[in-house]
Amino acid sequence: MEINFLSLLAAAVSALIIGAIWYNPKVFGTAWMKAADMTEEKMQGANMAKIFILAFIFAFLLAFALQFLTIHQTGALGMVGGDPSLAKPSFEAFMADYGTAFRTFKHGALHGTIAGIFIALPILGTNALFERKGAKYIFINAGYWIVTMAIMGGIVCGWQ
Template sequence: MNPALINWPAVFVAALSAFMVGGLWYSPKVFGTAWMTDTNLTQEEIQKGNKGKIFGMTAVFSLIMSANLAAFLATPTTTTSWGATAGLLAGVWTFCAIAIHSLFEQKNWRLIFINGGYSVVSLVLMGAILGAWR
């Protein structure tokens, strides 16, 4: 890893991409309705959530994830393909962590695949952005 090879604008764009994926992934037309059912949340409960805290901390964590992935990809040989592959590998790691926590919380497999799948897709896209924007 060479910290000088981290492209910080790419890190910010890659972090932002997680919001875009999340907006689609958890929309009612994709997995939002199933996610709400499996988490036992109603639309009213979701609306009562502290949006500043939820979205603010999501932005911070997405930025940390993106910067961490960028650190692993900070080599002169990184390409879009390798970035996406590294994102997939990181996604598998996070999917497994989500699955472990969810199993102990007695969540169902559909919810595990919804949340874990989001993580995999987000990290693949992050890696592709970081690999492409060198």
């Protein structure tokens, strides 16, 4: 099993696309700006190229991590030390039988959703509490990451 960089790139791009939709003023953008105490003036001075480049890099790192949560075969590979050529013949037989088991968009989306709820939500929620942000802020941002991680997980897991 090899890392599929094309799927990681596609998953990272999906995070930016979903963000453009999610934070659009006609969706949650206006509510987010109010909850985040963000103004048009604050947004004007931003270096958008830097923001989008870093956002893409962070999304790529997240996609890379999601493959280990969504593709169960990476666990089997880890059991043989990461090098299948050093594994016993039973590993090859196991992978022949189960090498593509649960490698679907649906399965990846399920695990991405679970990761969003149990990883992203608590992290964002904790930060927001200390930043003195309200529930609306938490749920808008966590909602974005739950949906995004579901789509990213689906892409990473289903793309073979």
